[in-house]
Amino acid sequence: MVENTPYQRGDEVILEIETAAFEGKSIARLGSFVVFVEGAVPGDRVRARLTKIKRNYGEAQVTEILTPSKDRTEPRCPYFGGCGGCRWQHVTYETQLRYKQQHVLDAFERIAGFRAVPLQPIIGSQEQYAYRNKMEFSFASEQWKWKGMKETLVPVYLGLHVPQRYDKVLDIETCYLQSERLNRLLSATRDFARSHQLTVYNSKSHTGFLRFLVLRETKNTNQVLINLVTSDVNDAIVSTYVAHIRSVEPTVTTIVNTVNRRKAQIATGDEVRVAYGEGFIEERIGDFRFAISAESFFQTNSLQAEKLYSVVKRLGQFSPNDVVYDLYCGTGSISIYVSNCVANVIGIEVVESAIRDAWKNAELNGSKNCVFVQGDLKERLTTSNGWMEQYPKPTVIILDPPRTGMHPKVVDRVLEIAPDRIIYVSCNPTTQARDVKLLSREYELLVVQPVDMFPHTYHVESVAYLVRKHHSAV
């Protein structure tokens, strides 16, 4: 028992669930003791088992719903609760949006201490199911026995990881986050592996062939890329696989085989071998085209990506005199999307292959006013910043860092460069609020616009628009 609390791990308690917390958990109270609850919805009355007791808070897992919240809905997916993908399928979509909006507000108010946050109503996703254009499935030789799932004669399972059990895979026949066509391809691949008695890679013994299946599908151009990730080259198997897939689903555009000989369990590899088609697919976002190869980054919700990018364009109010830095530019999608409204865009990104894709995408679109610089931003804005002299001072800086947010030195350099406007796109409002707080020394926060890119998960995208203080006016 922890001092100051009368509770112990393993105790069963009755909880009234109050609000949504971060990462899909909810908050309840036992007197003044705060409990983060897994598997509940605000408005529920539940029985729960305490799984962790700390000095200031506890954690609990729901064991029985006594009175369900009005915000609950029946999850569509039979694997809900067993797979790590959708944590909020049991919550109505309107409620999910309300939680996400609140999450962004909390980040700016509580973490960054902003008052009167200029928060706009969240932009919901047009599609709530089948919205993903990319899914990555893992092969396993052992069945994760969930709700009586049975072993099969040939031990090949293909599915998604079990929450907190990265070595365990739940065999999945249908995932509602992807299209019916991708579900057919998932089943066809599993059937093929079983009927040919293929082996599954085991990272402990470093033996076995099949590792991952990555399915990608463009939403606006109707193309499909399959990437079968294996531990070795076996052209005979791969060409039989291609024939099988083409007979099941003739609409597939391209099939590649990534060979990853390393122990690291990742779906990228030493070699990408094109087995059928051109090795890439092409998506259209607004007036622009983007080539997507097996390993290139692309926003996973194509329809919402267009909304997100149009928010950037609307807030930026770009003019032909603007010079834009697109920091953390990835494959240059935002750079290219705004390029037809401005004088120049300079994109910076650390991953070499992303920079190569960015150049290719600029060429594909005839965006001659885009250039891309490879390197770590901390260095590219400080010690190795010779490239900056070749271009005029930026009037706008677009930021789209990873979940960890910006390095403080990059924030400092952005403040020194002093563009008129800053547009900060983020997939993590917590780090965004922290960085915007630092930027607000010199900039006024004029708009925060949440966008839902990932229905049924607790993730939310958010765009902040800042203007230099003595410059004001939107």
Ligand SMILES: C[S@@+](CC[C@H](N)C(=O)[O-])C[C@H]1O[C@@H](n2cnc3c(N)ncnc32)[C@H](O)[C@@H]1O
């Ligand atoms: C959220 S993604 C940006 C995606 C892009 N704006 C788009 O919409 O397609 C963040 C990008 O930052 C890059 N990155 C992460 N750390 C970096 C660093 N220190 N310097 C430069 N780029 C970095 C990642 O490789 C990744 O491509």
